[in-house]
Amino acid sequence: MSRDLRCSRRAFFRESGLAGGVAWLALREPRAVSGAQPTAGPKGAPAVRPSTARAAGGPVAISSANGLAAVEKAMGLMQQSVDPLDAAIAGVNLVEEDPNDTSVGYGGLPNEEGVVELDAAVMHGPTHRCGAVASLRGIKYPSRVAKLVMERTDHILLVGEGALRFARAHGFTEENLLTDKAREIWLRWKETLSDKDDWLPADDEVAQALREQVKKRDTGTIHLSALDAAGNFGSVTTTSGLAFKIPGRVGDSPIIGAGLYTDNEVGSCGSTGRGEANLANLCCYQVVESMRHGMSPQEACLDVCRRIAEHTHEKRLLKDGKPDFNVSFYAINKAGQYGGAALHKGVNFAIHDGTVARHEQCAFLFE
Numbered sequence: 001m002s003r004d005l006r007c008s009r010r011a012f013f014r015e016s017g018l019a020g021g022v023a024w025l026a027l028r029e030p031r032a033v034s035g036a037q038p039t040a041g042p043k044g045a046p047a048v049r050p051s052t053a054r055a056a057g058g059p060v061a062i063s064s065a066n067g068l069a070a071v072e073k074a075m076g077l078m079q080q081s082v083d084p085l086d087a088a089i090a091g092v093n094l095v096e097e098d099p100n101d102t103s104v105g106y107g108g109l110p111n112e113e114g115v116v117e118l119d120a121a122v123m124h125g126p127t128h129r130c131g132a133v134a135s136l137r138g139i140k141y142p143s144r145v146a147k148l149v150m151e152r153t154d155h156i157l158l159v160g161e162g163a164l165r166f167a168r169a170h171g172f173t174e175e176n177l178l179t180d181k182a183r184e185i186w187l188r189w190k191e192t193l194s195d196k197d198d199w200l201p202a203d204d205e206v207a208q209a210l211r212e213q214v215k216k217r218d219t220g221t222i223h224l225s226a227l228d229a230a231g232n233f234g235s236v237t238t239t240s241g242l243a244f245k246i247p248g249r250v251g252d253s254p255i256i257g258a259g260l261y262t263d264n265e266v267g268s269c270g271s272t273g274r275g276e277a278n279l280a281n282l283c284c285y286q287v288v289e290s291m292r293h294g295m296s297p298q299e300a301c302l303d304v305c306r307r308i309a310e311h312t313h314e315k316r317l318l319k320d321g322k323p324d325f326n327v328s329f330y331a332i333n334k335a336g337q338y339g340g341a342a343l344h345k346g347v348n349f350a351i352h353d354g355t356v357a358r359h360e361q362c363a364f365l366f367e
């Protein structure tokens with residue numbers, strides 16, 4: 001690491017109030033050297049590289065780690081001059097329809113009553129228009145409904161029964177979004193909730209494995225921000241929200257400024273993770289504003305992680321003072337520089353900059 005970079009890192013922590021006495025904080029390089037070598041990925045998965053955030057203009061597509069195929073799809077469409085929002089939506093549709101992703105769309109984990117409730121939002125850079133749906137039941141592609149809210153209403157957010165009626169009016173058909181896999185996980189959660197009811201937890205190997213998954217309380221989600229070659233942005237966030245939530249709970253994903261925010265003159269940002277923490281700090285709006293004032297995408301994402309950490313209620317802090325949840329941010333600026341950051345180490349993002357779709361590492365506050 002260069003001396004200059006060390007100095008700027010110290011300055012960042014000093015200015016952000018993180019200097020001294022907080023030994024477990026770590027900051028990845030805001031701009032790693034180009035040509036960084038990939039580290040080995042899991043068998044069959046692409047290698048994960050340190051961030052190589054660069055300035056090259058569009059097209060660029062960034063997504064949460066579950067969006068490797070999504071950024072590939074979005075990039076291919078942008079290279080055929082498809083609008084960046086349409087490209088982004090087509091990308092996340094792959095994950096919305098994937099039964100194996102238990103945090104988004106079909107196959108998403110249900111609310112506490114076993115019903116899948118979906119949230120999504122979209123934002124179109126060139127027109128600064130946006131649309132969103134929340135607590136939408138029975139519709140596999142909430143991101144497409146969110147785009148119709150943007151295009152075919154004078155509103156921004158439709159929820160619950162109203163959102164469903166709107167989707168039906170536009171020809172969407174309802175289907176059961178609860179897969180057997182998601183139902184089994186929900187059932188194990190329900191069976192182990194209390195020893196004061198009449199549900200008897202299964203105790204086979206499957207139950208043990210599911211119990212581990214149940215403990216995590218998924219807040220997966222997918223976000224995708226896309227910048228095309230003409231310098232226009234589109235962004236989308238779509239999720240089944242917090243696993244086993246109270247029916248009607250809405251997280252950050254469909255809230256403009258929280259789950260995503262795009263300003264065509266500046267950049268775009270989206271989020272995954274514990275929505276309540278993001279909502280209380282309106283982080284994606286803040287990331288775009290910080291980029292407007294000169295921060296790199298990675299610095300801006302890391303800065304909102306610090307805000308979340310500072311504002312976390314003590315009941316959500318571990319004994320060592322770290323938040324007991326994670327939130328992650330992904331951003332691109334107008335120059336095509338990109339970056340991601342999370343509260344805790346170990347989060348990747350998916351990126352395509354016209355070369356190859358790959359994973360890179362998010363910066364982080366806590367080891």
Ligand code: GLY
Pocket residue numbers: 219220221239240241242250251252253271272273274275276
């Ligand atoms: N970030 C997704 C949620 O909290 O619902």
